Amino acid sequence: MVSPGHDGIERDRERKRRAYSRAGIPVYVLIDDHDRHGTVTVLAAPRPDEAVYMNVHRVAYGTDVTIPEGPAKGFVIGEAITGPPAQRLRQRRTARRPRGEGSRAVGVRPVGRQPMCG
Structure with a gap:
C-alpha cells in the first residue's frame, strides 16, 4: 500500500522500489490512489545491479x-481489491474517506525472505 503523505509516497514509489529490486524481490506491486485516479502498478524482472525493474505494467x-x-504468481488484483474505476472512486472517496487515506502498496516477497523496513 502506498502510505499517505509526501514521505510515504516517496518511500513507497521510489526508495522501496529501488531497495526491493536491488534485493532481487521478483515482484513489487503498488496499489495507489494518491493521483486521484487509482492505479495498480506491477513491477517485475528486477535488475539488482541497477536497482530497477525491467517490466512495469500499470x-x-x-x-x-x-x-x-x-x-504469488497467478494471483489476480482486480476491483474486489482496488475498488471501482476512477470515476466511481472519486465519488466514493468524497462520500467515505477523509483526505489522505486509502492508498495501498503491496510488496510480494519470496518465501523465506525477511521483510524490509522502509
Missing part, C-alpha cells in the same frame, strides 16, 4: 492484473 482501478512471477 492499469486503472477495476482492471484485472495478474502477478506474473514469484510466490
